[in-house]
Amino acid sequence: MAQVNIANVATIKPTLVTATAGTSLTAIIDVATDSCMKIDSIYVSNIDGTNTATASIAVSVDNGSSQQYIIKAVPVPPGASISVLDTPLFLDETDLLYHQASAASDIDVVVSGVEMID
Numbered sequence: 001m002a003q004v005n006i007a008n009v010a011t012i013k014p015t016l017v018t019a020t021a022g023t024s025l026t027a028i029i030d031v032a033t034d035s036c037m038k039i040d041s042i043y044v045s046n047i048d049g050t051n052t053a054t055a056s057i058a059v060s061v062d063n064g065s066s067q068q069y070i071i072k073a074v075p076v077p078p079g080a081s082i083s084v085l086d087t088p089l090f091l092d093e094t095d096l097l098y099h100q101a102s103a104a105s106d107i108d109v110v111v112s113g114v115e116m117i118d
Helices: none
Strands: 011-021 024-028 037-044 051-061 070-075 082-085 090-091 096-101 107-117
Touching: 011 024, 011 096, 024 082, 024 107, 037 051, 051 107, 070 082, 082 090, 096 107
Parallel strands: none
Antiparallel strands: 011 107, 024 096, 037 082, 037 090, 037 107, 051 070, 051 096
């Protein structure tokens, strides 16, 4: 596995990924071999109109063997959205981005970025 040369990228592809989080830590992005991703924004929204739910976002840089949290069990009020990133996040090939919620189907996740294919 070699790092992608972002100065000599063959293809740049805008990417928008959406999902509704469940109660298990689940991959929303799995970066393909010979690619890297620049994640520009991650938003979590509580679509439950009554109850607060918590949201977690994590990354794995070892193809899923371990995860490190960007946010962990952050409360999101009913009907509210929060931005998770202040600056871009780069993921290398085979890195993963995960999402999780305290209540199934209460948290929507929207990830926007650019995939760069070597």
